[in-house]
Amino acid sequence: MPTAAPERPAELPGRGPGTDRSSRSITLPRGTGRTAARVGALTVCQGALMVGFGLLITGPARGLWPMTVEDDVNEGFERARTGTLTTLSSFASEAGNTMTIIAITLLVCAGLILIPRLPLWRQAAFLAVAVSLQALVFLVITECVDRHRPEVDRLDASPPTSSYTSGHTGAATALYGGLAVLALSRLRGPWRRIVGGLLLLLPLMVAVARLYRGMHHPTDVVGGLVNGSLSLLIVGRALFVDGSVTAPADAGKDGGATAAGGAVPAPSPATARADRGATPDKGRTVVIFNPTVTHEADREALRAVLARHGRTGAEFVETTAQDPGTGQTAAAVRDGAGLVVVCGGDGTLRAAADALAGSGVPLAVVPCGTGNLLARNLGLPLSPTAALDAALRGTPHRIDLGRVEGDDLPGTHFAAMSGAGLDAAIMEHTDDRAKSVLGWPAYVLAGVGTLRTPRMRVTVRLDDATALHRTARMVLVGNVGTVQGGTTLLPAARPDDGLLDLLILDPRGVGGWIRALTTLLRGGAKAPRPTAVDTVTAQDGDRSGVPVEFFTFRRAELTFDAPQSRELDGDPVTPGRRLTAEVRPGALTVLLPTGGA
Numbered sequence: 001m002p003t004a005a006p007e008r009p010a011e012l013p014g015r016g017p018g019t020d021r022s023s024r025s026i027t028l029p030r031g032t033g034r035t036a037a038r039v040g041a042l043t044v045c046q047g048a049l050m051v052g053f054g055l056l057i058t059g060p061a062r063g064l065w066p067m068t069v070e071d072d073v074n075e076g077f078e079r080a081r082t083g084t085l086t087t088l089s090s091f092a093s094e095a096g097n098t099m100t101i102i103a104i105t106l107l108v109c110a111g112l113i114l115i116p117r118l119p120l121w122r123q124a125a126f127l128a129v130a131v132s133l134q135a136l137v138f139l140v141i142t143e144c145v146d147r148h149r150p151e152v153d154r155l156d157a158s159p160p161t162s163s164y165t166s167g168h169t170g171a172a173t174a175l176y177g178g179l180a181v182l183a184l185s186r187l188r189g190p191w192r193r194i195v196g197g198l199l200l201l202l203p204l205m206v207a208v209a210r211l212y213r214g215m216h217h218p219t220d221v222v223g224g225l226v227n228g229s230l231s232l233l234i235v236g237r238a239l240f241v242d243g244s245v246t247a248p249a250d251a252g253k254d255g256g257a258t259a260a261g262g263a264v265p266a267p268s269p270a271t272a273r274a275d276r277g278a279t280p281d282k283g284r285t286v287v288i289f290n291p292t293v294t295h296e297a298d299r300e301a302l303r304a305v306l307a308r309h310g311r312t313g314a315e316f317v318e319t320t321a322q323d324p325g326t327g328q329t330a331a332a333v334r335d336g337a338g339l340v341v342v343c344g345g346d347g348t349l350r351a352a353a354d355a356l357a358g359s360g361v362p363l364a365v366v367p368c369g370t371g372n373l374l375a376r377n378l379g380l381p382l383s384p385t386a387a388l389d390a391a392l393r394g395t396p397h398r399i400d401l402g403r404v405e406g407d408d409l410p411g412t413h414f415a416a417m418s419g420a421g422l423d424a425a426i427m428e429h430t431d432d433r434a435k436s437v438l439g440w441p442a443y444v445l446a447g448v449g450t451l452r453t454p455r456m457r458v459t460v461r462l463d464d465a466t467a468l469h470r471t472a473r474m475v476l477v478g479n480v481g482t483v484q485g486g487t488t489l490l491p492a493a494r495p496d497d498g499l500l501d502l503l504i505l506d507p508r509g510v511g512g513w514i515r516a517l518t519t520l521l522r523g524g525a526k527a528p529r530p531t532a533v534d535t536v537t538a539q540d541g542d543r544s545g546v547p548v549e550f551f552t553f554r555r556a557e558l559t560f561d562a563p564q565s566r567e568l569d570g571d572p573v574t575p576g577r578r579l580t581a582e583v584r585p586g587a588l589t590v591l592l593p594t595g596g597a
Helices: 032-058 067-079 083-094 098-114 121-144 167-186 191-212 218-241 296-308 326-334 346-356 373-377 384-393 422-429 432-438 441-448 509-521 532-538
Strands: 285-289 315-318 339-344 363-367 395-406 409-414 417-421 456-462 468-472 474-478 500-505 548-553 555-568 571-592
Touching (some): 032 121, 067 218, 083 191, 098 121, 121 218, 191 218, 285 326, 296 339, 296 384, 326 339, 339 384, 346 363, 346 409, 346 571, 363 373, 363 384, 384 571, 409 555, 417 422, 417 571, 422 474, 422 555, 474 571, 500 571
Parallel strands (some): 285 315, 363 571
Antiparallel strands (some): 395 409, 417 555, 456 468, 474 500, 555 571
8 A cells, every 4th residue: 555655844935945944035834825916917907908099090090189280299309400400319219129128127226125225026026017007018919900190201210110109218207207106105304306397208209209209199108107107006015015925025114115915014012112221310302103104213303403402311112003103292291301302294293292292392303105195295304304403492382283083083182284085094904015105195096996986975063063965975074174195185274373273175077087187286375265154155056067176274173975085194093974173272382493384
């Protein structure tokens, strides 16, 4: 009778027989297969969309505007040629050449992986996959769509591919657009936006150069821009937003994610662990920091700033996953702290403000997170050391807090904003690793998948006024008005006016979204800010055709027809059907530079 073979230990995914089980270098993150399948499916959709557009412009729509004026555009570029412009266009076109794209992609990816202090596998994969997928879709398009090149003198040899789409433009969009994303997320200081902006200009320069050199029609370069952008969007969402890959190879580099699910490891059981064992004393300085965004080098820099201002005995206390800052701050207040410094994002700041409310103990805000909305609205620098230095040079100012509660939501404070609907859904769908890697643009990527959040019905009771009945995509209560990118959602909100502001967003159709975005991008300059009483006496009906409404109040009760996603200062909380918000005037004392708030 044959004997059974001895049972062998189960092999981990990505490992072959005899592989060292302790090695992680070749272990694929969990969820890689699902993510690859999703990316593949979306890429097929991308290819179908681009091919369909190409068949449209070469078929039924070729006699329609703007295709009817494309020859005039190409001839105009031909007439405008000069020796200098031709030389410049040659350099710009070369930036999108196949060999240039391949060489830069390989060099950057190798650097992201091999530089000892910078092993960023996820970022390298993002760039390499986006460029590769763009090229794959381009090849499919050129096989399916046959379009002749413009009938002008062409300055380059015509490759044996269709004029649609522009491969140079698509490749440049994927590469330089990807580099811009990495630059905006990883660089700090004034060069961050300059470098990001220059990188984003490169695909446009390549597009213009290809038109100038007579190689493509205008719709061909537009197709290249769209093709490259879609590849970036698909891969960016898969790697940075969706959170399907749960064991990033670059753990520890993207905001402290670990190999086991990307969760931040819980520190020691002590909720308030003192960094370097500083000895507490009366009137001491306590620094509450989020360890996922405030690393050792950051703490050393902050310690140096504190020392320059004579605060050499500062005690550093880290937050935990179980207590994001409330307990640590409350302990500091109980033990007689004379100053509390909070280093983290809006969530850490909210937790600390909840404990500081009404205590009179001054707070120094050190923005280290993704949104940093309160710091932005208080006029603080977004560099942690600069913000701390500015605060320590400033004077105490009292600002308001909002207090909110609801079903399954115990009463707590918020410093910046709270809301329900679309904005809360975006927060729910934004992965923590995406915020660590990309910064606030992660919210933009997450928002793409949440724009179809269902409209809700809400009853609004403001102060002592009659109830208002509305439909809405989003309701937002704010103590401050400006969000990332300088966009003002609540134009009249002030952190020290003893009032809160309410935005009701209810766009309908493309026209409604355009009107809403126009109003918000203008900062609501022409939008009224009625009180509840003004609105009830001046308006009739349910205002169903108005895409944006603003109100001001001291207390608001919001009741929804069904459970809605809810958020506090950028952190999702339990969905529910009710939110009650009221202002607590002057509840928080903050150190601000002269002219702040």
